[in-house]
Each structure stands twice: as C-alpha cells, then as structure tokens.
C-alpha cells in the first residue's frame with residue numbers, strides 16, 4: 270500500500286475516486302464518548318506526551334522555537350514559515366478552544382519539545398450542513414526525528430482527543446498530496462519589495478527589464494483610494510458578522526462565524542491580523558471588508574536578508590466597492606506597512622483580481638482535506654470560502 274497510515278483512516282481513498290454511489294457526508298458514525306480510547310496512544314519509549322499551555326510564556330517560546338526551526342519549508346528550501354508567538358496565541362485560542370488539543374512530544378530525559386500538533390474547534394458548513402469540526406494545524410516533527418512514523422501517532426492522538434469532545438470531523442490543509450484532497454489551490458504572490466525578492470532569489474529580473482523599471486512596475490499609490498476606507502473597530506463586529514456570513518454563504522465550504530468568532534478572527538491584532546472596511550460616507554452602512562494576516566518567513570541561506578515580511582489575504586467581502594479596488598487598497602496599506610510580498614490563494618473570488626493586480630502564480634499548491642467527511646465531487650478553488658492559517 271502506498272499510504273500505509275492514511276489507507277487505515279476514514280478519509281476519501283484514491284481507490285474510491287469516481288465511485289459516485291458513495292454518499293456525501295460522514296464516513297464513520299460517531300461512537301459514544303465513553304467508548305473512545307481513554308488513554309493516550311503509545312509513543313516510542315524515549316518520548317512522552319505533553320499538553321502545551323500556550324498561555325505560558327516559556328511553553329509558547331518552546332513551541333515557537335520548534336516551529337521556527339522545523340516547520341514548513343518551500344520545495345527549494347528558500348523559506349521556512351516563522352509564525353510569531355502572538356500569532357500562535359491568536360491561532361490557537363479562538364472561542365471554545367481546548368488546551369488538551371495543543372499536543373506536544375518531549376524527550377523524557379531532557380524534556381526537549383520535539384514534536385507538536387494542534388486542533389481548534391470551528392463551525393464549518395459543507396453545502397448546507399454546518400458541523401463543528403476540528404481544524405488541525407502546526408503538525409511538526411523535529412528534523413532529527415523524521416521518517417520514524419511519528420506523524421501517524423500524533424494524528425491518532427489528536428483524533429482521540431477530538432473524539433473525547435464528541436467531535437467527529439476535521440479540516441486541514443497541506444502542501445503534500447494525501448488521500449484525498451477536496452480541493453487543490455494555487456498560491457499567488459504580489460511583489461511589494463521587488464528588489465528584496467530578486468536579492469533572495471525568489472524573483473528574477475524580467476527579460477529586457479532593469480531593476481528601476483521593475484521597481485516602477487510594482488509601484489503603488491502612497492494612500493488608499495476608496496472613500497470611507499478605515500480600520501475595523503470593536504463597534505463594527507455586528508455589521509461585519511452580518512456582511513461576512515451573507516458573503517460566505519455562496520461558497521460550498523466555508524466557516525460559520527458568529528460575532529464572537531468575528532471578534533476573535535477579524536478584529537485587528539498588531540503584527541497578526543489587519544482588517545479594514547468601507548463605511549459609506551453618506552449612509553454610514555458598512556459595505557465592504559478586506560483583511561490579511563501577517564506570517565513572516567525565515568529566509569534560508571541568504572547573506573543580506575533573514576526575514577521575509579509576508580501578508581496573506583484572509584477574508585474579503587465586496588458588495589459596493591469593486592473587489593479589484595478593495596484589494597488594491599489592501600496592497601497599498603501593506604506596502605505602507607513595509608511588507609515585502611502580499612500572498613493570496615485562488616479561492617473565493619480571488620481569481621478576479623490576481624492577474625490585474627500583478628500577482629504572479631507560485632509553484633506551490635495547497636490541498637484542502639476533510640477527515641471523516643466525503644464530498645461527492647472535488648471543489649473548484651472558487652467554491653472554497655475557508656482560509657486555514
């Protein structure tokens with residue numbers, strides 16, 4: 270078998286592709302919580318489970334350090350994600366979160382943190398069915414402990430702890446192909462600091478292009494152009510919740526946000542998430558919304574630069590302002606705030622602005638997955654309304 274672990278799991282299997290007799294929905298039925306395995310899975314004898322209290326400065330620093338040195342790199346090992354501590358606290362403590370789903374593995378003798386996996390609860394709609402699922406993220410095994418089949422144990426353990434909370438589905442993304450993607454998306458990148466991206470070797474000078482010509486090509490206005498464009502504030506939460514829920518209802522898979530979710534996920538948090546909206550100067554109605562999160566990356570093996578400052582398109586709603594103009598204002602703000610690049614997936618209506626706003630296609634793909642939930646047909650990226658961090 271090609272996927273010795275994944276072929277044992279309740280996920281869409283490659284051999285089932287095309288079998289339209291299989292119904293959409295849960296693959297396995299829930300069991301009574303009392304029948305869920307009560308004790309943790311066995312680890313190799315040198316290691317022990319630990320629950321990572323992300324509120325603790327010390328533990329958060331250990332998690333940060335493990336991820337900064339061992340988390341996801343691009344195929345050319347040019348970058349490694351460098352999630353900040355404040356980003357991790359934001360990402361892992363949404364309304365209703367479970368500390369027990371922040372799972373680490375330590376070396377028994379040294380207590381060194383060598384592996385990590387997390388879950389957070391989220392209401393996610395698939396079609397017209399809203400289910401509380403676990404969003405799984407930050408799976409990481411130290412580089413020195415790779416290819417020892419630790420990942421399947423981590424996955425089974427987080428599954429067990431999610432089951433203990435009577436939750437039976439999950440959502441996750443990965444750059445690798447596993448059984449079986451519900452959608453496959455493409456990253457797009459908009460240079461804001463083309464000189465730096467060329468210096469690090471990500472971008473190359475176009476043919477017959479000078480550096481100054483390239484800088485001019487990506488130049489943006491000094492200030493935003495949309496009347497009524499301003500930062501989101503706490504008082505905007507009810508209106509933004511209405512706007513976002515209405516907008517996301519058009520996608521096949523999307524989060525089902527309430528006001529507490531919107532306050533957590535979208536209220537601006539310094540160095541983590543930025544949200545802007547358009548308040549009509551005439552009616553004071555909130556008509557549009559745009560947001561991006563801040564996820565720097567370490568630049569590997571470059572003498573002159575060590576950190577890439579990247580903004581990632583998050584949730585955007587356009588009802589009156591053209592999405593093109595709204596996103597251009599987001600680029601302008603990101604440039605003002607000294608980001609090097611603005612990244613976006615080709616999900617939701619993003620395809621409508623990518624080329625025109627001078628995004629270039631990345632060579633990385635992002636696959637979306639559901640655990641214990643079959644969808645009849647894979648989704649187009651434009652049918653996806655879910656962004657995982």
Ligand SMILES: CCCCCCCCCCCCCC(=O)CSCCNC(=O)CCNC(=O)[C@H](O)C(C)(C)COP(=O)(O)OP(=O)(O)OC[C@H]1O[C@@H](n2cnc3c(N)ncnc32)[C@H](O)[C@@H]1OP(=O)(O)O
Pocket residue numbers: 271272273274275276339340341342403405406407408409410411414415416417418419420421424427428431432436437438439440441442443444445447640641
């Ligand atoms: C109802 C609740 C359910 C909750 C759970 C839902 C499911 C959640 C699933 C998790 C979602 C995470 C989402 C997320 O965090 C976002 S994707 C980011 C994953 N992390 C990284 O890429 C960091 C750098 N890499 C590593 O740390 C290691 O390479 C990892 C730990 C990735 C694998 O460690 P390793 O030392 O390289 O490998 P072994 O231990 O020897 O294990 C090999 C087995 O692991 C399978 N594998 C490899 N990469 C995977 C990945 N990204 N997802 C799922 N499975 C992955 C692989 O196919 C093989 O299984 P197979 O033989 O069947 O093919």
Ligand SMILES: CCOC(=O)c1cnc2ccc(OC)cc2c1SCCC#N
Pocket residue numbers: 341342343344348349350444456457458466471566577579610612613631633
């Ligand atoms: C300059 C454009 O590339 C990135 O921003 C970037 C940065 N860091 C990464 C770290 C790990 C990594 O592993 C897939 C990719 C990147 C990427 S490209 C894909 C993310 C986007 N957009």
